[in-house]
Amino acid sequence: MLPQTRYTRTAIALHWVIALLMAVNIALILLVDRYPDDWVRPAVDTHKSIGITVLGLVILRILWRFTHRPPAMPGLYGAFERFAAHAAHGVLYLLMVLLPLSGWMHDSAWKDAGTHPMYLFGLFEWPRIGWIMAIEPTLKETWHTVLxxxxxxxxxxxxxxxxxxVLGAxxxxxxxxxxxxxxxxPGARG
Ligand code: HEM
Known part of the structure:
Protein backbone atom coordinates (compact mmCIF):
# COMPACT_ATOMS: atom_id res chain seq x y z
CA MET A 1 0.00 0.00 0.00
CA LEU A 2 1.26 3.53 -0.84
CA PRO A 3 2.21 5.64 2.20
CA GLN A 4 -0.46 8.13 3.22
CA THR A 5 0.52 11.64 2.06
CA ARG A 6 -2.70 13.53 2.76
CA TYR A 7 -5.02 14.15 5.67
CA THR A 8 -8.38 12.37 5.49
CA ARG A 9 -11.26 14.20 3.78
CA THR A 10 -12.97 14.71 7.14
CA ALA A 11 -9.80 16.21 8.70
CA ILE A 12 -9.43 18.55 5.69
CA ALA A 13 -13.08 19.63 5.87
CA LEU A 14 -12.87 20.28 9.63
CA HIS A 15 -9.58 22.20 9.23
CA TRP A 16 -10.97 24.64 6.64
CA VAL A 17 -14.49 25.02 8.06
CA ILE A 18 -13.09 25.82 11.52
CA ALA A 19 -10.46 28.20 10.08
CA LEU A 20 -13.14 30.03 8.06
CA LEU A 21 -15.61 30.27 10.96
CA MET A 22 -12.90 31.58 13.30
CA ALA A 23 -11.78 34.20 10.77
CA VAL A 24 -15.38 35.34 10.21
CA ASN A 25 -15.99 35.43 13.97
CA ILE A 26 -12.92 37.58 14.61
CA ALA A 27 -13.74 40.00 11.77
CA LEU A 28 -17.35 40.24 12.96
CA ILE A 29 -16.39 41.25 16.50
CA LEU A 30 -13.39 43.45 15.70
CA LEU A 31 -15.56 45.59 13.39
CA VAL A 32 -18.30 45.94 16.01
CA ASP A 33 -17.59 49.65 16.71
CA ARG A 34 -18.28 50.51 13.07
CA TYR A 35 -21.78 49.01 12.89
CA PRO A 36 -24.93 51.10 13.24
CA ASP A 37 -26.33 50.81 16.80
CA ASP A 38 -29.11 48.38 15.95
CA TRP A 39 -26.61 45.93 14.36
CA VAL A 40 -24.44 45.60 17.45
CA ARG A 41 -26.64 43.21 19.46
CA PRO A 42 -27.34 40.87 16.47
CA ALA A 43 -23.60 40.91 15.59
CA VAL A 44 -22.55 39.96 19.14
CA ASP A 45 -25.27 37.26 19.24
CA THR A 46 -24.03 35.85 15.91
CA HIS A 47 -20.46 35.93 17.27
CA LYS A 48 -21.56 33.83 20.24
CA SER A 49 -23.46 31.35 18.01
CA ILE A 50 -20.53 30.91 15.60
CA GLY A 51 -18.20 30.45 18.60
CA ILE A 52 -20.35 27.70 20.12
CA THR A 53 -20.49 26.01 16.68
CA VAL A 54 -16.69 26.16 16.53
CA LEU A 55 -16.46 24.57 19.99
CA GLY A 56 -18.62 21.64 18.80
CA LEU A 57 -16.58 21.22 15.60
CA VAL A 58 -13.29 21.39 17.51
CA ILE A 59 -14.42 18.61 19.85
CA LEU A 60 -15.24 16.49 16.77
CA ARG A 61 -11.88 17.43 15.25
CA ILE A 62 -9.94 16.37 18.36
CA LEU A 63 -11.83 13.05 18.50
CA TRP A 64 -11.10 12.52 14.80
CA ARG A 65 -7.42 13.38 15.32
CA PHE A 66 -7.07 10.81 18.10
CA THR A 67 -8.66 8.08 15.99
CA HIS A 68 -7.03 8.87 12.61
CA ARG A 69 -3.28 9.10 12.24
CA PRO A 70 -2.15 12.14 10.19
CA PRO A 71 0.25 11.58 7.27
CA ALA A 72 3.91 11.37 8.37
CA MET A 73 5.97 14.55 8.02
CA PRO A 74 8.32 14.52 5.03
CA GLY A 75 11.74 13.01 5.90
CA LEU A 76 13.52 16.27 5.05
CA TYR A 77 12.34 18.01 8.21
CA GLY A 78 14.96 18.14 10.98
CA ALA A 79 14.31 17.31 14.63
CA PHE A 80 13.81 20.95 15.62
CA GLU A 81 11.37 21.60 12.80
CA ARG A 82 9.33 18.52 13.73
CA PHE A 83 9.24 19.61 17.35
CA ALA A 84 8.26 23.20 16.41
CA ALA A 85 5.49 22.01 14.09
CA HIS A 86 4.05 19.65 16.72
CA ALA A 87 4.28 22.34 19.43
CA ALA A 88 2.57 24.94 17.19
CA HIS A 89 -0.22 22.49 16.33
CA GLY A 90 -0.67 21.67 20.04
CA VAL A 91 -0.97 25.37 20.93
CA LEU A 92 -3.42 25.91 18.06
CA TYR A 93 -5.64 23.06 19.35
CA LEU A 94 -5.48 24.60 22.82
CA LEU A 95 -6.53 28.01 21.45
CA MET A 96 -9.34 26.51 19.38
CA VAL A 97 -10.81 25.20 22.65
CA LEU A 98 -9.83 28.14 24.89
CA LEU A 99 -11.27 30.87 22.66
CA PRO A 100 -14.86 29.63 22.52
CA LEU A 101 -14.77 28.22 26.05
CA SER A 102 -13.48 31.48 27.60
CA GLY A 103 -16.08 33.40 25.53
CA TRP A 104 -18.87 31.18 26.84
CA MET A 105 -17.58 31.52 30.41
CA HIS A 106 -17.19 35.30 30.03
CA ASP A 107 -20.76 35.53 28.71
CA SER A 108 -22.07 33.32 31.55
CA ALA A 109 -20.48 35.75 34.07
CA TRP A 110 -22.34 38.70 32.49
CA LYS A 111 -24.55 40.31 35.17
CA ASP A 112 -27.54 40.43 32.80
CA ALA A 113 -27.16 36.85 31.53
CA GLY A 114 -30.19 35.72 33.59
CA THR A 115 -32.53 38.24 31.93
CA HIS A 116 -30.98 38.00 28.43
CA PRO A 117 -31.03 34.35 27.32
CA MET A 118 -28.70 33.35 24.50
CA TYR A 119 -30.26 31.82 21.35
CA LEU A 120 -28.12 29.77 18.99
CA PHE A 121 -28.59 31.53 15.63
CA GLY A 122 -31.99 32.64 16.98
CA LEU A 123 -33.21 29.03 16.81
CA PHE A 124 -33.23 27.71 20.37
CA GLU A 125 -31.98 28.74 23.77
CA TRP A 126 -28.35 27.87 24.46
CA PRO A 127 -27.56 27.37 28.17
CA ARG A 128 -25.16 29.57 30.11
CA ILE A 129 -22.77 27.82 32.52
CA GLY A 130 -24.84 27.44 35.70
CA TRP A 131 -22.09 27.50 38.31
CA ILE A 132 -20.66 30.70 36.86
CA MET A 133 -24.09 32.39 36.81
CA ALA A 134 -24.52 31.39 40.46
CA ILE A 135 -21.37 33.23 41.67
CA GLU A 136 -22.06 36.10 44.08
CA PRO A 137 -22.57 39.36 42.01
CA THR A 138 -19.44 41.36 43.04
CA LEU A 139 -17.15 38.39 42.59
CA LYS A 140 -18.93 37.55 39.31
CA GLU A 141 -18.17 41.05 37.99
CA THR A 142 -14.47 40.41 38.67
CA TRP A 143 -14.71 37.07 36.85
CA HIS A 144 -16.50 38.75 33.96
CA THR A 145 -13.52 41.10 33.54
CA VAL A 146 -10.89 38.39 34.02
CA LEU A 147 -12.56 36.00 31.57
CA VAL A 166 1.14 30.04 7.66
CA LEU A 167 4.85 31.00 7.44
CA GLY A 168 5.87 27.42 8.31
CA ALA A 169 3.57 25.97 5.64
CA PRO A 186 -9.33 20.09 -0.57
CA GLY A 187 -9.36 18.00 -3.73
CA ALA A 188 -5.57 18.13 -4.31
CA ARG A 189 -3.81 14.92 -5.31
CA GLY A 190 -1.22 13.40 -3.01
C1 HEM B 1 -14.29 30.78 17.43
C2 HEM B 1 -14.39 31.14 18.67
C3 HEM B 1 -14.22 32.57 19.11
C4 HEM B 1 -13.29 33.48 18.72
C5 HEM B 1 -12.14 33.27 17.72
C6 HEM B 1 -13.55 34.71 19.44
C7 HEM B 1 -12.80 35.88 19.34
C8 HEM B 1 -13.11 37.07 19.96
C9 HEM B 1 -12.34 38.28 19.86
C10 HEM B 1 -11.04 38.44 19.04
C11 HEM B 1 -12.96 39.24 20.60
C12 HEM B 1 -12.49 40.70 20.79
C13 HEM B 1 -11.68 40.76 22.06
C14 HEM B 1 -11.07 42.12 22.27
O1 HEM B 1 -10.05 42.39 21.61
O2 HEM B 1 -11.62 42.87 23.06
C15 HEM B 1 -14.14 38.64 21.19
C16 HEM B 1 -15.07 39.31 22.00
C17 HEM B 1 -16.18 38.71 22.59
N1 HEM B 1 -16.55 37.39 22.51
FE1 HEM B 1 -15.61 35.98 21.40
N2 HEM B 1 -14.65 34.51 20.25
C18 HEM B 1 -15.09 33.22 20.08
C19 HEM B 1 -16.16 32.62 20.75
C20 HEM B 1 -17.04 33.24 21.63
C21 HEM B 1 -18.13 32.59 22.32
C22 HEM B 1 -18.51 31.11 22.20
C23 HEM B 1 -18.76 33.55 23.06
C24 HEM B 1 -19.96 33.44 23.96
C25 HEM B 1 -20.85 32.45 23.97
C26 HEM B 1 -18.04 34.79 22.86
C27 HEM B 1 -18.36 36.00 23.46
C28 HEM B 1 -17.69 37.19 23.27
C29 HEM B 1 -18.11 38.46 23.86
C30 HEM B 1 -19.34 38.71 24.75
C31 HEM B 1 -17.15 39.42 23.43
C32 HEM B 1 -17.17 40.93 23.74
C33 HEM B 1 -18.05 41.57 22.64
C34 HEM B 1 -18.33 43.02 22.94
O3 HEM B 1 -17.47 43.85 22.59
O4 HEM B 1 -19.39 43.28 23.47
N3 HEM B 1 -16.99 34.56 21.99
N4 HEM B 1 -14.20 37.33 20.79
Missing amino acids: GGVHAWAGYVLYAMFGLH LKHQFLDGERELQRMW
Whole structure:
Protein backbone atom coordinates (compact mmCIF):
# COMPACT_ATOMS: atom_id res chain seq x y z
CA MET A 1 0.00 0.00 0.00
CA LEU A 2 1.26 3.53 -0.84
CA PRO A 3 2.21 5.64 2.20
CA GLN A 4 -0.46 8.13 3.22
CA THR A 5 0.52 11.64 2.06
CA ARG A 6 -2.70 13.53 2.76
CA TYR A 7 -5.02 14.15 5.67
CA THR A 8 -8.38 12.37 5.49
CA ARG A 9 -11.26 14.20 3.78
CA THR A 10 -12.97 14.71 7.14
CA ALA A 11 -9.80 16.21 8.70
CA ILE A 12 -9.43 18.55 5.69
CA ALA A 13 -13.08 19.63 5.87
CA LEU A 14 -12.87 20.28 9.63
CA HIS A 15 -9.58 22.20 9.23
CA TRP A 16 -10.97 24.64 6.64
CA VAL A 17 -14.49 25.02 8.06
CA ILE A 18 -13.09 25.82 11.52
CA ALA A 19 -10.46 28.20 10.08
CA LEU A 20 -13.14 30.03 8.06
CA LEU A 21 -15.61 30.27 10.96
CA MET A 22 -12.90 31.58 13.30
CA ALA A 23 -11.78 34.20 10.77
CA VAL A 24 -15.38 35.34 10.21
CA ASN A 25 -15.99 35.43 13.97
CA ILE A 26 -12.92 37.58 14.61
CA ALA A 27 -13.74 40.00 11.77
CA LEU A 28 -17.35 40.24 12.96
CA ILE A 29 -16.39 41.25 16.50
CA LEU A 30 -13.39 43.45 15.70
CA LEU A 31 -15.56 45.59 13.39
CA VAL A 32 -18.30 45.94 16.01
CA ASP A 33 -17.59 49.65 16.71
CA ARG A 34 -18.28 50.51 13.07
CA TYR A 35 -21.78 49.01 12.89
CA PRO A 36 -24.93 51.10 13.24
CA ASP A 37 -26.33 50.81 16.80
CA ASP A 38 -29.11 48.38 15.95
CA TRP A 39 -26.61 45.93 14.36
CA VAL A 40 -24.44 45.60 17.45
CA ARG A 41 -26.64 43.21 19.46
CA PRO A 42 -27.34 40.87 16.47
CA ALA A 43 -23.60 40.91 15.59
CA VAL A 44 -22.55 39.96 19.14
CA ASP A 45 -25.27 37.26 19.24
CA THR A 46 -24.03 35.85 15.91
CA HIS A 47 -20.46 35.93 17.27
CA LYS A 48 -21.56 33.83 20.24
CA SER A 49 -23.46 31.35 18.01
CA ILE A 50 -20.53 30.91 15.60
CA GLY A 51 -18.20 30.45 18.60
CA ILE A 52 -20.35 27.70 20.12
CA THR A 53 -20.49 26.01 16.68
CA VAL A 54 -16.69 26.16 16.53
CA LEU A 55 -16.46 24.57 19.99
CA GLY A 56 -18.62 21.64 18.80
CA LEU A 57 -16.58 21.22 15.60
CA VAL A 58 -13.29 21.39 17.51
CA ILE A 59 -14.42 18.61 19.85
CA LEU A 60 -15.24 16.49 16.77
CA ARG A 61 -11.88 17.43 15.25
CA ILE A 62 -9.94 16.37 18.36
CA LEU A 63 -11.83 13.05 18.50
CA TRP A 64 -11.10 12.52 14.80
CA ARG A 65 -7.42 13.38 15.32
CA PHE A 66 -7.07 10.81 18.10
CA THR A 67 -8.66 8.08 15.99
CA HIS A 68 -7.03 8.87 12.61
CA ARG A 69 -3.28 9.10 12.24
CA PRO A 70 -2.15 12.14 10.19
CA PRO A 71 0.25 11.58 7.27
CA ALA A 72 3.91 11.37 8.37
CA MET A 73 5.97 14.55 8.02
CA PRO A 74 8.32 14.52 5.03
CA GLY A 75 11.74 13.01 5.90
CA LEU A 76 13.52 16.27 5.05
CA TYR A 77 12.34 18.01 8.21
CA GLY A 78 14.96 18.14 10.98
CA ALA A 79 14.31 17.31 14.63
CA PHE A 80 13.81 20.95 15.62
CA GLU A 81 11.37 21.60 12.80
CA ARG A 82 9.33 18.52 13.73
CA PHE A 83 9.24 19.61 17.35
CA ALA A 84 8.26 23.20 16.41
CA ALA A 85 5.49 22.01 14.09
CA HIS A 86 4.05 19.65 16.72
CA ALA A 87 4.28 22.34 19.43
CA ALA A 88 2.57 24.94 17.19
CA HIS A 89 -0.22 22.49 16.33
CA GLY A 90 -0.67 21.67 20.04
CA VAL A 91 -0.97 25.37 20.93
CA LEU A 92 -3.42 25.91 18.06
CA TYR A 93 -5.64 23.06 19.35
CA LEU A 94 -5.48 24.60 22.82
CA LEU A 95 -6.53 28.01 21.45
CA MET A 96 -9.34 26.51 19.38
CA VAL A 97 -10.81 25.20 22.65
CA LEU A 98 -9.83 28.14 24.89
CA LEU A 99 -11.27 30.87 22.66
CA PRO A 100 -14.86 29.63 22.52
CA LEU A 101 -14.77 28.22 26.05
CA SER A 102 -13.48 31.48 27.60
CA GLY A 103 -16.08 33.40 25.53
CA TRP A 104 -18.87 31.18 26.84
CA MET A 105 -17.58 31.52 30.41
CA HIS A 106 -17.19 35.30 30.03
CA ASP A 107 -20.76 35.53 28.71
CA SER A 108 -22.07 33.32 31.55
CA ALA A 109 -20.48 35.75 34.07
CA TRP A 110 -22.34 38.70 32.49
CA LYS A 111 -24.55 40.31 35.17
CA ASP A 112 -27.54 40.43 32.80
CA ALA A 113 -27.16 36.85 31.53
CA GLY A 114 -30.19 35.72 33.59
CA THR A 115 -32.53 38.24 31.93
CA HIS A 116 -30.98 38.00 28.43
CA PRO A 117 -31.03 34.35 27.32
CA MET A 118 -28.70 33.35 24.50
CA TYR A 119 -30.26 31.82 21.35
CA LEU A 120 -28.12 29.77 18.99
CA PHE A 121 -28.59 31.53 15.63
CA GLY A 122 -31.99 32.64 16.98
CA LEU A 123 -33.21 29.03 16.81
CA PHE A 124 -33.23 27.71 20.37
CA GLU A 125 -31.98 28.74 23.77
CA TRP A 126 -28.35 27.87 24.46
CA PRO A 127 -27.56 27.37 28.17
CA ARG A 128 -25.16 29.57 30.11
CA ILE A 129 -22.77 27.82 32.52
CA GLY A 130 -24.84 27.44 35.70
CA TRP A 131 -22.09 27.50 38.31
CA ILE A 132 -20.66 30.70 36.86
CA MET A 133 -24.09 32.39 36.81
CA ALA A 134 -24.52 31.39 40.46
CA ILE A 135 -21.37 33.23 41.67
CA GLU A 136 -22.06 36.10 44.08
CA PRO A 137 -22.57 39.36 42.01
CA THR A 138 -19.44 41.36 43.04
CA LEU A 139 -17.15 38.39 42.59
CA LYS A 140 -18.93 37.55 39.31
CA GLU A 141 -18.17 41.05 37.99
CA THR A 142 -14.47 40.41 38.67
CA TRP A 143 -14.71 37.07 36.85
CA HIS A 144 -16.50 38.75 33.96
CA THR A 145 -13.52 41.10 33.54
CA VAL A 146 -10.89 38.39 34.02
CA LEU A 147 -12.56 36.00 31.57
CA GLY A 148 -13.01 38.83 29.04
CA GLY A 149 -9.26 39.44 29.35
CA VAL A 150 -8.47 35.74 28.84
CA HIS A 151 -10.75 35.72 25.78
CA ALA A 152 -9.06 38.80 24.26
CA TRP A 153 -5.53 37.56 25.04
CA ALA A 154 -6.24 34.14 23.60
CA GLY A 155 -7.16 36.09 20.43
CA TYR A 156 -3.80 37.91 20.40
CA VAL A 157 -1.88 34.64 20.87
CA LEU A 158 -3.97 33.12 18.08
CA TYR A 159 -2.95 35.88 15.63
CA ALA A 160 0.73 35.18 16.39
CA MET A 161 0.35 31.39 16.12
CA PHE A 162 -1.68 31.72 12.93
CA GLY A 163 1.15 33.82 11.45
CA LEU A 164 3.77 31.20 12.38
CA HIS A 165 1.55 28.39 11.08
CA VAL A 166 1.14 30.04 7.66
CA LEU A 167 4.85 31.00 7.44
CA GLY A 168 5.87 27.42 8.31
CA ALA A 169 3.57 25.97 5.64
CA LEU A 170 4.84 28.44 3.01
CA LYS A 171 8.49 27.75 3.91
CA HIS A 172 7.99 24.01 3.47
CA GLN A 173 6.11 24.51 0.22
CA PHE A 174 8.29 27.08 -1.52
CA LEU A 175 11.74 27.04 0.11
CA ASP A 176 12.01 23.31 0.88
CA GLY A 177 10.08 22.27 -2.26
CA GLU A 178 7.84 19.85 -0.31
CA ARG A 179 4.24 19.09 -1.35
CA GLU A 180 3.10 20.64 1.93
CA LEU A 181 -0.13 22.45 0.96
CA GLN A 182 -1.34 19.38 -0.96
CA ARG A 183 -1.50 17.51 2.37
CA MET A 184 -4.35 19.77 3.55
CA TRP A 185 -5.76 21.19 0.30
CA PRO A 186 -9.33 20.09 -0.57
CA GLY A 187 -9.36 18.00 -3.73
CA ALA A 188 -5.57 18.13 -4.31
CA ARG A 189 -3.81 14.92 -5.31
CA GLY A 190 -1.22 13.40 -3.01
C1 HEM B 1 -14.29 30.78 17.43
C2 HEM B 1 -14.39 31.14 18.67
C3 HEM B 1 -14.22 32.57 19.11
C4 HEM B 1 -13.29 33.48 18.72
C5 HEM B 1 -12.14 33.27 17.72
C6 HEM B 1 -13.55 34.71 19.44
C7 HEM B 1 -12.80 35.88 19.34
C8 HEM B 1 -13.11 37.07 19.96
C9 HEM B 1 -12.34 38.28 19.86
C10 HEM B 1 -11.04 38.44 19.04
C11 HEM B 1 -12.96 39.24 20.60
C12 HEM B 1 -12.49 40.70 20.79
C13 HEM B 1 -11.68 40.76 22.06
C14 HEM B 1 -11.07 42.12 22.27
O1 HEM B 1 -10.05 42.39 21.61
O2 HEM B 1 -11.62 42.87 23.06
C15 HEM B 1 -14.14 38.64 21.19
C16 HEM B 1 -15.07 39.31 22.00
C17 HEM B 1 -16.18 38.71 22.59
N1 HEM B 1 -16.55 37.39 22.51
FE1 HEM B 1 -15.61 35.98 21.40
N2 HEM B 1 -14.65 34.51 20.25
C18 HEM B 1 -15.09 33.22 20.08
C19 HEM B 1 -16.16 32.62 20.75
C20 HEM B 1 -17.04 33.24 21.63
C21 HEM B 1 -18.13 32.59 22.32
C22 HEM B 1 -18.51 31.11 22.20
C23 HEM B 1 -18.76 33.55 23.06
C24 HEM B 1 -19.96 33.44 23.96
C25 HEM B 1 -20.85 32.45 23.97
C26 HEM B 1 -18.04 34.79 22.86
C27 HEM B 1 -18.36 36.00 23.46
C28 HEM B 1 -17.69 37.19 23.27
C29 HEM B 1 -18.11 38.46 23.86
C30 HEM B 1 -19.34 38.71 24.75
C31 HEM B 1 -17.15 39.42 23.43
C32 HEM B 1 -17.17 40.93 23.74
C33 HEM B 1 -18.05 41.57 22.64
C34 HEM B 1 -18.33 43.02 22.94
O3 HEM B 1 -17.47 43.85 22.59
O4 HEM B 1 -19.39 43.28 23.47
N3 HEM B 1 -16.99 34.56 21.99
N4 HEM B 1 -14.20 37.33 20.79
